Amino acid sequence: MHSHRQGTSLLHLDASASGRGDSVTRRLTARYADIWRGLHGPAGYRYRDLAAQPVPLVSPAFVSLGIRVERHGTVPLPKVAELAEGPAEEHEWALTLPLITELRAAGTVLMGVPMYNFSVPASLKAWIDRVTFPGAFLDDGTGDRLLRRTKVVVVTARGGCYAPGTPREDFDFQTPYLRAYFTDLGVAPGNLHFVHAEMTRAADVPALARFTPLAADSLAAARTAVSDLAGERAGRTPR
Numbered sequence: 685m686h687s688h689r690q691g692t693s694l695l696h697l698d699a700s701a702s703g704r705g706d707s708v709t710r711r712l713t714a715r716y717a718d719i720w721r722g723l724h725g726p727a728g729y730r731y732r733d734l735a736a737q738p739v740p741l742v743s744p745a746f747v748s749l750g751i752r753v754e755r756h757g758t759v760p761l762p763k764v765a766e767l768a769e770g771p772a773e774e775h776e777w778a779l780t781l782p783l784i785t786e787l788r789a790a791g792t793v794l795m796g797v798p799m800y801n802f803s804v805p806a807s808l809k810a811w812i813d814r815v816t817f818p819g820a821f822l823d824d825g826t827g828d829r830l831l832r833r834t835k836v837v838v839v840t841a842r843g844g845c846y847a848p849g850t851p852r853e854d855f856d857f858q859t860p861y862l863r864a865y866f867t868d869l870g871v872a873p874g875n876l877h878f879v880h881a882e883m884t885r886a887a888d889v890p891a892l893a894r895f896t897p898l899a900a901d902s903l904a905a906a907r908t909a910v911s912d913l914a915g916e917r918a919g920r921t922p923r
């Protein structure tokens with residue numbers, strides 16, 4: 685039943701507003717996906733382009749359905765539809781349930797995440813807000829966290845550099861945010877991986893020109909890290 689959690693399914697999300705030719709994160713996640721499909725075959729691969737096909741922002745009906753579900757305690761996913769009142773809430777649930785099902789089924793979640801204004805793209809935030817429905821990632825019987833064996837690989841790209849010890853370290857609201865989010869959702873810290881491509885705009889921004897070698901090194905290291913992560917077994921059992 686949990687065979688999908690042993691590395692045979694991959695949910696690949698991209699959020700860059702740029703296309704494949706111009707996007708560092710899209711190229712890096714594509715590399716991961718290619719290696720992964722080479723090892724596991726195409727059957728368990730799912731792709732979602734959050735920038736090209738945005739997830740609708742949550743609406744009043746999404747919120748009211750969520751509050752009703754919270755008042756009932758932990759509601760099994762198939763029973764949420766019974767609590768929906770009226771067409772607006774039914775519509776919201778129809779938009780939401782497939783995204784939740786997709787995330788729950790994933791052995792590995794791979795995300796391409798550009799830094800936009802020190803944080804994540806709005807397209808990714810829209811997915812996060814919708815998929816994080818009350819109780820959706822808890823076992824309704826035991827209360828166990830369903831994503832504790834899920835491997836999450838976040839590939840970021842930043843125009844500048846936010847590495848530890850750099851002047852802009854404290855401006856990184858992307859990595860700490862995603863770490864807090866996925867940990868709180870139940871992903872084991874040992875199954876959560878970040879790969880950063882820093883200084884991606886060094887070749888474009890004259891003030892950053894001196895960092896061009898740093899950018900090249902960071903990208904090379906990111907490529908290696910992506911290949912290594914794609915080649916390893918998914919979802920280690922947390923301690």
Ligand SMILES: Cc1cc2nc3c(=O)[nH]c(=O)nc-3n(C[C@H](O)[C@H](O)[C@H](O)COP(=O)(O)O)c2cc1C
Pocket residue numbers: 700701702706707708709710797798799800801802803841842843844845884885
């Ligand atoms: C809307 C927007 C906002 C951005 N904000 C930042 C930022 O706050 N800090 C930064 O270092 N780079 C910023 N950048 C640069 C991107 O992080 C950089 O170009 C990165 O490579 C984008 O990922 P991609 O190559 O996968 O599209 C921004 C780019 C865009 C388009």
